[in-house]
Structure formats: C-alpha cells, structure tokens
Amino acid sequence: MNKHNFFYFIREGAVNMFSHGFMSFAAVGITVACLLIMGTFTLVAVNANAMLADLESKNQMLAFVDKSLSEQEARALEKDILAVDNVTKATFISNEEAAKTFRGKYEDDELFQGLPDDNFRHRYAIDLADIGYMRQTKEALEALPGIGKGNVNAYEDEAAGFITIRNVAGVVCVALIAVLLVVSVFIIANTIKLTTFDRRDEIAIMKMVGATNGFIRWPFVYEGFLLGLFSAVIGFFLQWGLYEAVVRSVATNDTINLITVVPFENMWTYVAAVFAVAGMLIGVGGSLSAIRKFLQV
Amino acid sequence: MCIIYKCSILSFLRDRFSEYFGLAGREGYGMIRLTDVVKEYPNGTHALNGLSMEIQDGEFVFMVGPSGSGKSTVIKLLIGEIEPTEGRVMVNGFSLRNIKEWQVPHLRRTVGIIFQDFRLIEHKTVYDNMVFAMRAVGAGPKEIKKRIPYCLNLVGLENKSRRLPSELSGGEQQRVAIARALLNNPSTIIADEPTGNLDPARSLEIMRLLERINALGTTVLVVTHEKDLVNRFDKRVVMLERGRVVSDGFGYYGRRAL
Numbered sequence: 001m002n003k004h005n006f007f008y009f010i011r012e013g014a015v016n017m018f019s020h021g022f023m024s025f026a027a028v029g030i031t032v033a034c035l036l037i038m039g040t041f042t043l044v045a046v047n048a049n050a051m052l053a054d055l056e057s058k059n060q061m062l063a064f065v066d067k068s069l070s071e072q073e074a075r076a077l078e079k080d081i082l083a084v085d086n087v088t089k090a091t092f093i094s095n096e097e098a099a100k101t102f103r104g105k106y107e108d109d110e111l112f113q114g115l116p117d118d119n120f121r122h123r124y125a126i127d128l129a130d131i132g133y134m135r136q137t138k139e140a141l142e143a144l145p146g147i148g149k150g151n152v153n154a155y156e157d158e159a160a161g162f163i164t165i166r167n168v169a170g171v172v173c174v175a176l177i178a179v180l181l182v183v184s185v186f187i188i189a190n191t192i193k194l195t196t197f198d199r200r201d202e203i204a205i206m207k208m209v210g211a212t213n214g215f216i217r218w219p220f221v222y223e224g225f226l227l228g229l230f231s232a233v234i235g236f237f238l239q240w241g242l243y244e245a246v247v248r249s250v251a252t253n254d255t256i257n258l259i260t261v262v263p264f265e266n267m268w269t270y271v272a273a274v275f276a277v278a279g280m281l282i283g284v285g286g287s288l289s290a291i292r293k294f295l296q297v
Numbered sequence: 298m299c300i301i302y303k304c305s306i307l308s309f310l311r312d313r314f315s316e317y318f319g320l321a322g323r324e325g326y327g328m329i330r331l332t333d334v335v336k337e338y339p340n341g342t343h344a345l346n347g348l349s350m351e352i353q354d355g356e357f358v359f360m361v362g363p364s365g366s367g368k369s370t371v372i373k374l375l376i377g378e379i380e381p382t383e384g385r386v387m388v389n390g391f392s393l394r395n396i397k398e399w400q401v402p403h404l405r406r407t408v409g410i411i412f413q414d415f416r417l418i419e420h421k422t423v424y425d426n427m428v429f430a431m432r433a434v435g436a437g438p439k440e441i442k443k444r445i446p447y448c449l450n451l452v453g454l455e456n457k458s459r460r461l462p463s464e465l466s467g468g469e470q471q472r473v474a475i476a477r478a479l480l481n482n483p484s485t486i487i488a489d490e491p492t493g494n495l496d497p498a499r500s501l502e503i504m505r506l507l508e509r510i511n512a513l514g515t516t517v518l519v520v521t522h523e524k525d526l527v528n529r530f531d532k533r534v535v536m537l538e539r540g541r542v543v544s545d546g547f548g549y550y551g552r553r554a555l
Contacts, residue, residue, distance in 0.1 A: 005432075008432055201418065205418065205433075206429075207402075207405070208410050208416070209405065209430045209433050209434060209477070209480075209481065210402045210404075210406035210433065210434050210481065211402060211433035211434060212399070213398075213402075216433075
C-alpha cells in the first residue's frame with residue numbers, strides 16, 4: 001500500500017462514516033448496546049467471583065496439635081505447617097483461647113461452662129490458597145509429626161459446594177459472554193451489511209474499472225475500525241457511569257450494603273482495553289464479513 | 298526437421314504456460330478473440346453455442362442481435378465476470394479460460410466499459426467520479442490532475458467537472474461515463490447499449506464520440522440493437538442469434554450472412 005492510498009483509505013473511511021450518518025449511528029448504537037450488555041455481565045461476574053473468593057478465604061481448616069506437646073512445642077509447628085503446599089496462613093490458637101471461645105459460644109448452657117482448659121487442644125486455623133486441593137492439604141498436614149491422622153478438621157463438603165458454585169458460575173459466565181459476542185458480531189455484521197448494501201453501486205463501479213478486492217476492502221476496514229473505536233469509547237464511559245450508579249445504590253441500601261463491590265478504579269484499565277479491542281474487532285470483523293458478498297462481481 | 302520439432306514443442310509449452318497463468322502473448326492474437334465458446338449457466342440456459350469471432354487491434358465493431366442472442370453474455374465473458382464453459386476467450390493478451398481471480402482487475406484496467414445506465418455515483422461531482430475511478434486503480438495525485446482534464450476535454454465536458462450527475466443531461470452523463478472509461482488509457486472500449494437511454498440526436502453524438510476515440514487507436518466494441526443508428530456508420534457489424542454469429546460484415550445488419 002503506497003502512502004497516497006493509505007491516506008486516501010483513511011479519508012474515505014472517515015468520509016463514508018459521516019456521509020452515511022444514519023447507518024453509522026445505527027451501527028455505533030448497536031455496538032455500544034452489545035458492549036454494555038457484555039460489559040455489565042462481565043462486571044457482575046467479576047464481582048461475584050470476588051465475593052466467592054472472599055467466602056472461600058473464610059473457609060478455614062483446623063489442625064489439632066497432639067495433646068502431649070507443650071504450648072511452646074505446638075507453636076514451633078507453625079514453620080512445618082506453612083511449608084505444606086497450598087497453605088497460605090497458619091494462625092495458632094492455644095487451648096485456653098479455644099476454651100474461651102467455646103464457652104462464649106455456649107454461654108447459656110451451664111454444662112459447658114465448667115469444662116477445664118485441658119479438655120481443649122492447641123490448634124491452628126489454616127487458610128488455603130485453593131480449596132479445591134483441600135483433601136491433599138489435609139493429608140499432608142496429617143502426615144506432620146505433632147498433628148497426626150484424624151486430627152485435621154476440613155469442611156470438605158462446604159469446599160466442594162464453593163467449587164461447584166465457582167465452576168458453574170464460570171461456565172455460565174463464559175458461555176453467556178460467548179453467546180453475546182456471537183450475537184453482537186452477527187447484529188453488527190448485518191448493520192454494516194446494510195450500509196454496504198447502500199453502496200453496492202460504488203463497489204460495482206470500482207470492480208468495473210479494475211480495482212482489486214484489497215483496494216475496495218480497505219476503506220470499509222477503516223470505517224469499521226473507526227465505528228468500533230467510537231463505540232468502545234462511548235460504551236466505556238456509559239459502563240463507568242452505570243457501574244458507579246449501581247455502586248452508589250448498593251452503598252446506600254441497608255439491605256444489600258453487606259455486598260462488597262470491586263471499585264471501578266481497580267478495573268478501568270482492563271475494561272477500557274477489552275472494550276477497545278472488542279469494539280475494533282467487532283467493527284472490522286463486521287465490515288469484512290459484510291463486504292465479502294459484494295466483492296463477487 | 299529437428300528445429301521444426303523443437304519449435305513446435307516450445308510453442309506448445311508457451312501456449313500451455315500462458316493458458317495456465319491466464320496470460321497469452323499478444324503476438325498472433327487479435328485484441329479480442331473468442332474460439333468455439335460455449336456458455337451454459339447453472340440453470341441450464343445455453344447462452345452461447347460455439348461462438349467464434351475476432352476483433353483486431355484498432356477496429357470499430359458493432360455487435361447486434363435480438364434479446365437472448367448472447368450479447369450480454371459475451372460482454373460478461375470479455376470483462377471476466379463469468380468463465381466460458383468451453384472454448385477459448387482472449388482479451389488484450391489475457392486468456393480468460395484459466396484466469397486467476399487476482400488477474401481480473403488487471404484485465405479490466407485494459408478495458409473501458411460503458412453501460413446504458415451510465416453508472417455514475419450520484420453524490421459525487423463529475424470530477425470526483427473520475428478521481429474515484431483513477432484512485433481505484435492506484436493512480437497518484439499528479440497523474441490524476443493530468444489525466445482527468447484531458448479526458449473531460451476529449452468528451453467536451455471540461456466546464457462541467459464540478460456538476461453532480463443529476464445536473465447533467467442523459468447525453469452528458471454518458472459522455473462522463475465515456476471519459477471515465479478512457480481514464481486508464483484502455484486498449485479496448487466495450488459499450489453495452491450506450492445509447493439505450495438517449496434520444497436519436499444524443500445517440501448519434503455519442504456514436505461520433507466513440508468513432509473519434511477509435512480514430513485515436515482504441516479498439517471499440519459497441520453492443521446495440523438500434524438498427525438505424527448502426528446503419529448510419531460504415532462499420533463492421535457482427536450479428537448474433539441463439540448464441541452464434543449469424544452474420545459478420547460491413548455496412549448494416551446482416552449484410553453478409555454466414
């Protein structure tokens with residue numbers, strides 16, 4: 001492509017975009033709508049994932065230390081516990097603290113109030129990196145001297161529940177985003193096809209005078225690119241506004257303010273990049289698929 | 298004996314090579330040459346049934362015939378829009394039987410095409426229509442500035458370059474289409490019913506213009522069914538019927554039956 005053609009293609013792309021204003025407006029509107037739907041769904045999924053991760057992190061294991069070990073010996077086990085794969089944190093709880101917590105939990109029941117501290121064992125509250133490996137971690141901890149088999153409490157059923165939720169949510173999320181993406185490309189390709197249909201005579205004339213398919217395609221590619229970019233910019237700011245509005249309403253609502261929302265500032269670069277790439281790909285892809293039919297002259 | 302044998306092998310190889318790559322040496326061929334061409338459309342219509350004809354460099358030829366005689370199919374074949382089912386088609390050194398898709402634009406640059414309905418872009422001025430056609434073949438700004446005024450001058454429209462097609466008469470629009478066909482300095486002009494939308498006076502004007510272009514060395518093929526107009530010119534007339542050439546001679550329709 002020589003430099004005359006390069007500038008010509010860009011100018012033609014931009015001029016075509018404005019000279020077919022209504023169709024461009026329709027294409028931008030639909031792209032923005034599709035980006036917003038996809039973006040909103042993705043942000044909801046990101047927040048749900050963050051909440052699940054938060055809940056997962058609260059799903060701890062308890063490793064009971066052998067009764068024969070003194071508190072000092074029990075505390076010394078921390079290093080070995082932290083050396084086990086998948087363990088991110090080990091918090092020591094002495095038998096006195098455990099007894100106090102237990103009594104506090106059943107303060108209305110006199111039967112438990114008289115229990116001596118010796119009945120309780122020193123223990124570790126253990127946080128895991130991935131609860132999917134809970135069983136393997138439990139086995140590794142039980143293999144440690146000073147803990148032993150059967151002395152690790154792991155809430156495997158709850159962990160399995162979280163994993164199922166996470167997996168189902170992940171699959172649903174990916175499937176919905178993929179479906180939305182395909183639908184978006186289809187709608188946009190059809191919208192651009194209408195704009196191209198509007199210009200089939202121009203394309204036929206270009207073919208007639210000996211223009212190559214590449215030459216005919218380029219202005220449409222630039223036009224699709226520019227339409228996609230415009231849509232991405234508009235979509236990004238609308239998405240930001242929408243998200244902030246939801247965050248504000250969550251913060252002010254007494255019933256749902258327990259939900260923690262990921263701040264948009266933490267994600268804006270990703271959102272901007274994804275919108276820009278998706279917008280441009282949809283624009284260019286839509287243009288290319290739309291023009292293909294009209295090149296068969 | 299050995300030399301003759303060697304030469305025929307070389308010529309055989311050259312022909313096969315040319316055919317394979319869709320290119321044929323101009324030597325020994327007319328500008329346009331159709332040999333035993335058969336065209337059958339997918340719906341079973343036999344548009345051409347063994348048509349053969351040749352148009353030499355610099356000739357002016359009328360192609361006439363009733364509707365359904367195969368005139369439009371011949372034009373489509375000549376500009377690479379369709380391929381022959383059988384036979385050989387050569388245009389300006391391109392063999393169209395095996396022409397590759399990427400070669401079609403190059404073939405079309407050697408052929409200027411004029412249609413009955415002018416095919417101008419309505420929202421572009423005369424000048425911009427011309428720029429559009431030159432840009433499409435990758436011409437640079439200098440070439441464009443030089444060539445467009447020359448072609449508009451040739452068709453007598455140099456003063457109307459800033460007008461929109463809708464502001465011109467039918468005859469003027471057809472002259473713009475002729476100027477556009479001339480832009481890339483084609484070896485051949487193919488005009489498909491160029492006077493179909495014009496009154497007799499404008500039709501004559503357009504034919505005289507094509508005659509002048511032919512006098513400058515460009516081969517001209519005019520497809521028409523206007524008997525009176527054809528008979529006013531002492532030119533070669535090829536008549537088609539049912540996909541074959543039924544007469545080929547000078548003067549008027551069917552003067553020399555085959």
